[in-house]
Amino acid sequence: MPGSGVAVLGLGNVLMQDEGIGVHLVNMLATKYEFDPAIQLIDGGTTGTDLLPYFDSNERIMILDAVDFGKKAGHVEVLRNDEILARFKSKLSLHHLGLSDVLSTLQLLEIKPEEICLIGMQPASMELDLALSESIRLHLENTLEIILAELKKWEISWKRK
Amino acid sequence: MAKRITVDPITRIEGHLRIDCEIDNGKVSNAWSSGQMWRGIEIILKDRDPRDAWIYTQRICGVCTTVHAIASVRAVENALQMEIPLNAQYIRNMIIAAHGIHDHMVHFYHLSALDWVDIVSALEADAAQASKLAESLSPWTQNSVKEFKAVQDKLKTFVNTGQLGIFANGYWGHPAMKLPPEVNLIAATHYLQAFEFQRKANQIVTILGSKTPHIQNLAVGGVANPINPDNQSALNMERLYYIKTLMDEVKNFIADVYLIDVCAVAAYYKDWLNYGSGVTNYLSVPDFPLDTKGTQFELPGGYIPNGDVGQFKAITSFDDPFFRDGVKESIKHSWYDGNWTRHPWEEETEPSYTDFQDNGKYSWVKAPSFGGKPAQVGPLANVLAMYVAGHEPTKKYAGMMLNTISKLAGTQVGVKALHSTLGRHAARAIRCAVLYETLENNYNLLLANIAKGDFSTFNKPVFPSGEQRGFGFHEAPRGTLSHWVVVDSGKIKNYQAVVPSTWNAGPRNQDDAMGPYEASLMGNPIAVPDRPLEVLRTVHSFDPCLACAIHLHDNEKEDIVTVRVM
Numbered sequence: 090m091p092g093s094g095v096a097v098l099g100l101g102n103v104l105m106q107d108e109g110i111g112v113h114l115v116n117m118l119a120t121k122y123e124f125d126p127a128i129q130l131i132d133g134g135t136t137g138t139d140l141l142p143y144f145d146s147n148e149r150i151m152i153l154d155a156v157d158f159g160k161k162a163g164h165v166e167v168l169r170n171d172e173i174l175a176r177f178k179s180k181l182s183l184h185h186l187g188l189s190d191v192l193s194t195l196q197l198l199e200i201k202p203e204e205i206c207l208i209g210m211q212p213a214s215m216e217l218d219l220a221l222s223e224s225i226r227l228h229l230e231n232t233l234e235i236i237l238a239e240l241k242k243w244e245i246s247w248k249r250k
Numbered sequence: 251m252a253k254r255i256t257v258d259p260i261t262r263i264e265g266h267l268r269i270d271c272e273i274d275n276g277k278v279s280n281a282w283s284s285g286q287m288w289r290g291i292e293i294i295l296k297d298r299d300p301r302d303a304w305i306y307t308q309r310i311c312g313v314c315t316t317v318h319a320i321a322s323v324r325a326v327e328n329a330l331q332m333e334i335p336l337n338a339q340y341i342r343n344m345i346i347a348a349h350g351i352h353d354h355m356v357h358f359y360h361l362s363a364l365d366w367v368d369i370v371s372a373l374e375a376d377a378a379q380a381s382k383l384a385e386s387l388s389p390w391t392q393n394s395v396k397e398f399k400a401v402q403d404k405l406k407t408f409v410n411t412g413q414l415g416i417f418a419n420g421y422w423g424h425p426a427m428k429l430p431p432e433v434n435l436i437a438a439t440h441y442l443q444a445f446e447f448q449r450k451a452n453q454i455v456t457i458l459g460s461k462t463p464h465i466q467n468l469a470v471g472g473v474a475n476p477i478n479p480d481n482q483s484a485l486n487m488e489r490l491y492y493i494k495t496l497m498d499e500v501k502n503f504i505a506d507v508y509l510i511d512v513c514a515v516a517a518y519y520k521d522w523l524n525y526g527s528g529v530t531n532y533l534s535v536p537d538f539p540l541d542t543k544g545t546q547f548e549l550p551g552g553y554i555p556n557g558d559v560g561q562f563k564a565i566t567s568f569d570d571p572f573f574r575d576g577v578k579e580s581i582k583h584s585w586y587d588g589n590w591t592r593h594p595w596e597e598e599t600e601p602s603y604t605d606f607q608d609n610g611k612y613s614w615v616k617a618p619s620f621g622g623k624p625a626q627v628g629p630l631a632n633v634l635a636m637y638v639a640g641h642e643p644t645k646k647y648a649g650m651m652l653n654t655i656s657k658l659a660g661t662q663v664g665v666k667a668l669h670s671t672l673g674r675h676a677a678r679a680i681r682c683a684v685l686y687e688t689l690e691n692n693y694n695l696l697l698a699n700i701a702k703g704d705f706s707t708f709n710k711p712v713f714p715s716g717e718q719r720g721f722g723f724h725e726a727p728r729g730t731l732s733h734w735v736v737v738d739s740g741k742i743k744n745y746q747a748v749v750p751s752t753w754n755a756g757p758r759n760q761d762d763a764m765g766p767y768e769a770s771l772m773g774n775p776i777a778v779p780d781r782p783l784e785v786l787r788t789v790h791s792f793d794p795c796l797a798c799a800i801h802l803h804d805n806e807k808e809d810i811v812t813v814r815v816m
Contacts (some may be wrong), residue, residue: 104294104309134309136463138360143448197408198445217293 092146093126095243097236098133098140100188101155107162107212107225111153114210117233121145122247124240137190145197148203149243153236154188156209163228165235173207204243206237252279255779257786267794269767269785273776278785279529281764281771283755284606285615300326300737301470301711303745307733309466310747313797316349316455316724318733318747319468324544325733326470328568329720330713333542335706338472340696341458343538343548344493345465346724347378347689348454351500353727354510354629354682355451358675362790365783366515367429367437370422373406375431384436387514390506391416391441393436401439421783426775429518437515440507447503450496454689457489457496466762471707477700489699497689504683507779512679513651516672517658526671526788530557531623532631533753535565535573538688540695544568548688550639551632551725553620557669559638574721577732577748579616580760583807586616591760594734594746595719615752617757626766627729627753628792630677636684637665647683651676667738671770672688674791713740726750728793754792767792 099134102108112132119130129147133140144150152173158164168176174192195201210232215221221229237247252272272280290312295303304322308315321692327334377398384393408417421427429437452462458475459465459474467474478484516523531554538548545567552564553576565573587600606612617624625631632773636644648665655676656663667673716739723732729750756765764772767789774784 102309104291104306132464134315134463136315138356138445139452141445142453194445197404198442219294239405246757 093124093128093245094166095151095240096129096131096143096147096149096246097151097153097240098131098143099153100133100135102135104217105215105223106218106220108155108215110155110210110212110221110225113221114153114229114232114236117229118236121233121250122237123250124245124247126245128240128245131159137188138194140191141194141198141200143202144191144202144205150205151236151239152188152201152205152207154207154209155212156207158209158211160211162211162213162224163204163231165232166209167235167239168207168209169213170205173205205206206239208232208239253779255776255782255785257782260624267789269771269789271455271771271776271782272606273779276776277661278771278774279777281295281768282606282608282612283615283757283765283767283789284613285755288525290699291747292597292745294644295742298647298742300329300735300742303733303735303742304468304470307747310749313460314349314353314726314728316345316459317466317731318645319465320346321722321724321726321731321733322735323468323470324568324722325720325725325735326711326722326737327720328722329718329735329737330711331569332471332709332711334539334544334703335709336542336699337477337696337704338707338775339539340692340699341473341475341707342468343692344689344696345458346537347457347685347692348458350453350685350727351682351689352448352451352455352584354678354685355444355448355504357727357793358508358512358678359448361793362675363437363441363511363515364417365787365790366427366519367441367699368422368424368427368434369405369417369420369438370409371427371429371431372434372438373402373409373431375402375435376479377402377435379674380432380435383432383687388506388510390502390510392439398435400470401442402435405438421781421786424781424783425777429515429676429767433514433518437511440511443503443507447500450562451500452536454493454496458485469708471711472706475707477707490693497686497693501686504679504686508533509647509651509679509683510654512675513654516655516663516676519672520655520659520663521663522672522787523663523667523670525774526674526770526791527557527669528768528772529624529626529764529766530669531555531620531625532557532634533620533625533627533730534632534635535723535725535730537723538692539568544724548691549632549684549725550636551730552639553625554631554634555623559634562635562638564635564639568722573723573732576620577618578622579618579746579748579752581616582760582762583611583757584611584616585611585614594721594732594748595736595744597744597746599746604713613755613757615756617756617765618748618753619759622761624756624759624763624765624769625753627750628674628677629681629727630674630731631729633677633684634668635656641684643684643687644680647680651680663693671774671788671791674793678793713737715739717743720746729753751792751794755794767794 099111101111213224251273268284272281304319307318308320456462477483534551534578536547587602645784734746754766
């Protein structure tokens, strides 16, 4: 178990093209970088409350997900803590039910990680396909940089493998 | 004039199910069940390596990832007529037992209890009375006044600050809510405690499967867990003992809390032991293979037509033609091109959307049939089959539950009452207790086999040239799941998954016979048409989950449940 207390959860369905952005991003973090101190990188798929243990056993949790901001494909926004659930009151993450249930359940169980941050990326296409759409692929490096910058705030450093 | 109501979506979890009902004189007089998304796993798998299929199929659904992995490897193994090492069977059996326990607990407490339990009413309960009542029913150690008071205070804070959160969509104060405040408080408390215990069950899956939510240890031909009692990185004694610790903790929660709570709900809502039977052709498959070939099973399964247990016919092996030849799917009322009824090996997946047509096509779900008839699947079908097959643990727990319900309700409740909305909940609790014994048994078998010096976990699959056809079934938490594969020279030529929610949520079939959800709603009372709690009760009792019955394809959905009354 890494000592950093940081977990990155990638959410989404990899069978549905950009729906699976979060999972693709977490896999890219795992294959391209080494982190110091080590962090937990989790492919959360489209599960809901199965993810609760990760919130309980880490102080800082980053969620990567496809989010419908109504912006251009590849647009990225970072939401923090209470802001996430507040924004879920209007339509937001495509995993709305699963993720908002997890976050409300955390409140009920009095599980309070120090920080939760959601990095959402606007998808372009969600057809049945294992590969991300071309327009999303163009923005992946930019999103990775945003993710790494957020991790840096949590005192996680990295080097390319 | 009948009133029409539409509830969409009907579940809290992934997947979109729409239910339409006509209400006449306060009762449901017609019903339609419609899957609102399209599933296309079949298309993704075409031309892939059959050894990888399970990795993709466990992505079909966010709730039951494990079950699709298991059914997929079994289908390919069946196509190749493979034998599986005993250790691999035991390890898989432990994974599916632990997963089933986890899933049944989550379903009752976190996905459907709030159809029966009024959280707001729990605020008015007398914690001391609640504790007295709970302790009279069960030896559970966490039923103290202090425990109940703490939960009540927590709920008060939640409600007073307007932060209902996960409880926001409940039908609080609905006239069909009948539990006294004290029972509501007991149930709400166990709702919170259940989070801890379902998690322990899932931890067993994590340890054996290397990872959740997606297990990593399967392989066509066995499992990838190296067994070495002394090696730190293998499945060793330390890990196995830790699993035993987790098992022991889960055991008491099932027996002393889950079973008792379902009995209490059934006793207070005994009317609901009369509603909701619907389709009484019951299909389940045997599971937990105890030999390498899949001809001996710990839990029996089979087919019961017309609710007549005298006509029960067992399914006896992974190769049984009775199952293989009995399954067909119809698209007469589904959004696919044409109008055929075919065996899964012969199906094609050509979507063709029309509007919602009451008498035409209205769902993405196909309508499966067994021997030409719609069939209900799920824990109730399985428990009835196990009961009639004389499975002792099933008879023991069914007897215990029916006695407790009878005692609490003050009236004799027999096996017949299981053919109902609440009967499905009771059967799920019975099956959960049975699964615990299965888990324990397979744990003991695994340890004994390792002690004999057998460390084998994998037989290598070999793909001959030409075509092979296979099917793999699994009695999953929501019922009979089967994957059907046609392999051609080492590549997938056709792949179909006939999932539990397809059986239950299917639309009318080739003969216009209603599917189980639809039929079960007929005659249900509806007290308040724009708050159709009763519809949710019956449909939720099947444990609906449509992410796999059809695909998650709909990003246009509303945030909250829409109920339309016309």
